[in-house]
Amino acid sequence: MQKSHSAKGLIVITGAGQRVGLHCAAALQRQGYQLVVSYRKMTSGITQLQQAGVHCIAADFTRLDSMAAFIAALAPYPSIRALIHNASSWQPDLPEQQADSSLSTVNQLQQDAAVFDEMQHIHARAPYLLNRALLPKLLASGDGADIIHLTDFVASVGSSKHQAYAASKAALENLTLSLARQLAPEIKVNAIAPALLMFNEGDDDAYRQKALAKSLMAVAPGPAEVLQSILYLLQSEYVTGRVLALDGGRHLKLP
Template identity: 35%
Template sequence: MTSPILITGTNKRVGQQLAERLAEAGFDILAVNRSPATSQHPRIAHFQADLRSREQREALLAFVRERYAALRGIIHNASLWLDDGLDNLETMFRIHVEAPYHLNLELGELLRRADRADIIHICDDSSSRGSKSHIAYAATKAALQNMTLSFASLYGPAVHVNAVSPGLLIFKEDSTPDYQRKALGKAVLQYEPGAEPLIQAVFYLLESNYSTGSNIVVNGGRHLRGN
């Protein structure tokens, strides 16, 4: 029986490309999404669950424990970029903090059974610098980044726990040319890079023997421009 990498949020955009690239590289993937599966890759198995729901997370945990003897890793990619507001804060907290915390704690034993295991938190460049227009989003991603340190300490050395914090990767479908121009101008490397920088960072962490509790920032040098 294989030891897959469990990845959340793989039905579109960066998450979908990440899951398919890892599958093409020979990893078995368990993709967890709120909506029906979109990828048909033979190495990608699917489980449908809304990770905001504790009951649906419990169903996922039962499925994983019954089907797999070990896990190669968990990549927490599921994310929501919502406007500020108390209801949206609660929603993003459940996705960005509660769900990763719950899955990491409950699946620790399966991770320890693998010859090599990784947890990777997909955070955000705003985790460290904040965001005046998306305060709740940045705050919940910052909590996820902080959990990287705690779980790295808790599960080390058997399990490597790291984070990747991307800046702009792919523009939203409804973004205007003016928004795109302003967004690109905030970085030193002023182009839309696509999913590749994040995928490269994930591959590095899955292969690295001497990285845990770390955060890889892939933001095109935005921090150098002071905005």
């Protein structure tokens, strides 16, 4: 762990093991920020960040003891310039049970509740708890601080197959509004809501074309789009309580 503190301050990013979180962590460090990140599973990306001097902490934010350990690991840092909540899990709803299902009603409810609870724990409860626990360090940053929530396009339109996920991201957007009201003017609180940013390696061409056709811009812009939004929010002195939509005009792609 680096002992000296960057002139630009400390940025904490949850969920930086791959994709958007990894890209943003590496880029922000190159721009002169000190980085502390969380990860749930060791990845080659975390190894790369560690080799670059980023303080990487294993944490499972569905468990309060693991969250407490993550908070304790931040004790040596006197202040936080920005707290970016990127940790996420895109878990689908379970298939609907048929009338002749062998599962009892209680078991069916337990399985559905497990999906719903995990989505809420990762996307809403963890940011809520971490924001409260780390508030003194954010207030100590001196020249203002930022909380940035990574939400999703579906938070505003819903999802037929990821209802629990969409509901949890909507809860996070509402927390954005409440915190912005509470913490201004010392701390700006905003959300970034992407639609399609990048594909997975296993996505076939038919799926890619169908996904691209959902937006007006018809591109998958990659994680740099989120990075540019983060930099904009960090540099702004006026934007708070907003959800920045990164959706390529998808909201206007009407039938």
